[in-house]
Amino acid sequence: KQEVTQIPAALSVPEGENLVLNCSFTDSAIYNLQWFRQDPGKGLTSLLLIQSSQREQTSGRLNASLDKSSGRSTLYIAASQPGDSATYLCAAPTSGTYKYIFGTGTRLKVLA
Amino acid sequence: DARVTQTPRHKVTEMGQEVTMRCQPILGHNTVFWYRQTMMQGLELLAYFRNRAPLDDSGMPKDRFSAEMPDATLATLKIQPSEPRDSAVYFCASGADGTLTGNTIYFGEGSWLTVV
Numbered sequence: 001k002q003e004v005t006q007i008p009a010a011l012s013v014p015e016g017e018n019l020v021l022n023c024s025f026t027d028s029a030i031y032n033l034q035w036f037r038q039d040p041g042k043g044l045t046s047l048l049l050i051q052s053s054q055r056e057q058t059s060g061r062l063n064a065s066l067d068k069s070s071g072r073s074t075l076y077i078a079a080s081q082p083g084d085s086a087t088y089l090c091a092a093p094t095s096g097t098y099k100y101i102f103g104t105g106t107r108l109k110v111l112a
Numbered sequence: 113d114a115r116v117t118q119t120p121r122h123k124v125t126e127m128g129q130e131v132t133m134r135c136q137p138i139l140g141h142n143t144v145f146w147y148r149q150t151m152m153q154g155l156e157l158l159a160y161f162r163n164r165a166p167l168d169d170s171g172m173p174k175d176r177f178s179a180e181m182p183d184a185t186l187a188t189l190k191i192q193p194s195e196p197r198d199s200a201v202y203f204c205a206s207g208a209d210g211t212l213t214g215n216t217i218y219f220g221e222g223s224w225l226t227v228v
Contacts, residue, residue, distance in 0.1 A: 032215060043116075043203060043219040089155070091217075098143055098209040099168055100217060102155040 002027040002094040006103035013080055014111050021075040021088050021106045028068045029095035035064050035075050038087045038105070047088075048075070080110045114138045118204050118220035125227055130192040133223045135204030136185055144187045145205040145217065146172075146179055155203070161187065162209065194227045201225070 003026045013019055025033070032051045036044040050057045050066040050073065057064050063076040073090055087107045091100040117136040125131055137144050146158040159169040159179040169179060176195070181187045191198055201224050207217035 034216065036219075043221045044205075046216045046218065049216050097160075097167075098162075098207065098215055099157060099160050100145070101157065102147075104154040 002030075002092055002101040004090060004092050004101050004103040006088075006090060006106050008106055009104065010107040010109075012109045012111065015080060015082060017080050017110075019077050019080055019108075021077070021108070023073040023075070023090035023092075023103055025071050025073075025090075025092040025101075027092070027095045028071050030068065030092050031098065032093070033064075033066055033073050034091045034100065035062075035073075036089045036091065036102075038089060044089065077108075080108075082110045082112045085109050114218075116204055116206050116218050116220035118202075118223050120223055121221065122224045123226070125194055125225070127195055127227055128193040129227075130190065131194050131198075131225060131227075132191075133189045133202050133204075133225075135187040135189075135206075135220060137187060137204070137206030138218055139185070141206035141208045141218075143207045143209050143217070144181060145203075145207075146187070146189050147203040147205065149201045149203060149222070150199075158189070158202075191225075194225075196227045199226050 005024045007022045034049045035047045038044045048057045048064040061078040066073045087105040089105040091102045144161040149155045158172040164181040178190045201222040203222045205217045205219045
């Protein structure tokens with residue numbers, strides 16, 4: 001059974017800082033891993049998807065890495081901005097399926 | 113701009129009433145997920161369909177919840193009878209597994225349910 005954990009649960013940083021969000025998963029036989037963003041009162045928006053054969057995926061100021069052997073993924077946000085304030089969730093599927101299990105998220109606040 | 117559409121967006125109902133939530137997945141997507149989000153439990157997977165067939169509904173309370181896909185353009189989640197502890201946001205998501213696009217899943221805006 002897949003279990004996904006995210007650390008830290010909350011993070012508050014000044015604008016401009018580079019930051020790292022962590023995600024760990026117990027079942028490493030996954031096809032891929034996804035990172036999402038959720039704004040208050042809204043649905044989830046996909047940020048990055050990393051295939052199991054990849055080690056990194058980049059989109060603008062976001063970079064996600066995947067280490068299947070250690071069951072870890074990180075989301076790196078460069079030069080953070082107040083508009084980055086949101087909850088960030090990672091999701092990993094149960095092995096052999098596309099049934100995505102979510103972590104509890106990291107609530108990020110970037111201060112102007 | 114393709115999107116997952118959920119109705120109703122907000123619902124307040126009395127305990128014991130039946131609640132039906134509907135989802136229109138993105139055209140061409142073959143997987144559909146129902147998730148429930150609460151402050152205490154986070155996002156919980158309730159049901160998972162592939163090509164309209166239910167693959168997993170182990171996360172769903174069987175005595176009062178049911179999920180179906182009558183056709184490829186409609187997924188439903190029904191609660192009967194509803195209870196106050198069912199108050200949550202219910203999200204539908206869809207994806208196209210096995211494709212080169214990488215199986216990104218797309219979420220609707222959610223149905224905010226309050227049972228009083």
